Amino acid sequence: MVITEHEKIFDYSSMSTSDFLVINGVEFSVGEMSNGMSYHIIAIDIPADFKLKNDKCTQSAIDQILSAGGEAIIAHPYWYGMNFLDLLRLKNYIGIEVLNWGCEGDIGGGRGISSVYWDEILSNGRRVYGFAVDDVHYYTYDVAGGWIMVKAPNLTKEDIMEAIRRGEFYSSSGPKVSNLEVSERKIRLECDGARFISFVTIPTLGKRIDMGDDKPLTYCEVDISKDLFFGGKPRGYIRIELEDEKGKRCWLNPIFLT
Numbered sequence: 001m002v003i004t005e006h007e008k009i010f011d012y013s014s015m016s017t018s019d020f021l022v023i024n025g026v027e028f029s030v031g032e033m034s035n036g037m038s039y040h041i042i043a044i045d046i047p048a049d050f051k052l053k054n055d056k057c058t059q060s061a062i063d064q065i066l067s068a069g070g071e072a073i074i075a076h077p078y079w080y081g082m083n084f085l086d087l088l089r090l091k092n093y094i095g096i097e098v099l100n101w102g103c104e105g106d107i108g109g110g111r112g113i114s115s116v117y118w119d120e121i122l123s124n125g126r127r128v129y130g131f132a133v134d135d136v137h138y139y140t141y142d143v144a145g146g147w148i149m150v151k152a153p154n155l156t157k158e159d160i161m162e163a164i165r166r167g168e169f170y171s172s173s174g175p176k177v178s179n180l181e182v183s184e185r186k187i188r189l190e191c192d193g194a195r196f197i198s199f200v201t202i203p204t205l206g207k208r209i210d211m212g213d214d215k216p217l218t219y220c221e222v223d224i225s226k227d228l229f230f231g232g233k234p235r236g237y238i239r240i241e242l243e244d245e246k247g248k249r250c251w252l253n254p255i256f257l258t
Helices: 058-067 084-088 115-123 157-166 224-228
Strands: 002-006 023-030 039-044 071-074 095-100 129-133 147-150 169-172 177-182 186-194 196-200 206-210 217-223 237-243 249-252
Touching: 002 039, 023 058, 023 157, 039 058, 058 071, 071 157, 084 115, 095 115, 095 249, 115 237, 129 147, 129 169, 147 157, 177 249, 186 196, 186 237, 196 217, 206 217, 206 224, 217 224
Parallel strands: 002 023, 071 095, 095 129
Antiparallel strands: 023 039, 039 071, 147 169, 169 249, 177 186, 186 217, 196 206, 196 237, 237 249
16 A cells, blocks of 8 residues: 655555554645646655655656666546646656546546557557555545556565566556466466456457457457568557456556567
């Protein structure tokens, strides 16, 4: 768990146990987007005594977070009305919130999913990850609606953060992925049941597989060149997104091809 209060950092390390890990975090309001509103930047794995030296420059804030050993995530792009240039003008952030559950719910008005922003960044050659988060403010509808599943050998801050930095996690609001195999030619995926599975890539290409005979998909396999690139040379990226029968979604991090 990462707890990210606005503008305040607390040391939560004493809350961690052998089977429960808490990592320090914070949400900063910095700089200015094209619509006149400030960026919201999530800092994770940040020292409790970290002080932001300049809240006028968003890139400077990201650079300071990284210099302190943390990672920066761009919060709720869709809910905050960003345009793509607002994201492309920044660099060195590890990812964006592909799902902000609070913004998807009552107060957010259904503006919590930012997958289109993610694809625009990826299509422009950036290597960034997608994060699903709660953004809890009211402790009602906004709790336990978005999370990441991390592939790490141990439940330690060091192993979890190392895996996150490698992109070895997926984001979800419900569905679970049990296995992913990627070879030069094929992608194989196993999950706990999906209404559809989408293989999203550069514009005009890719593929969506829908369940048949009212039986949810638990396995699928695609030929990368034939199925996703119409027989052409694979390039850019591939990311996998699936939805279950309850409308809950799961986002895997991109497979970078070039």
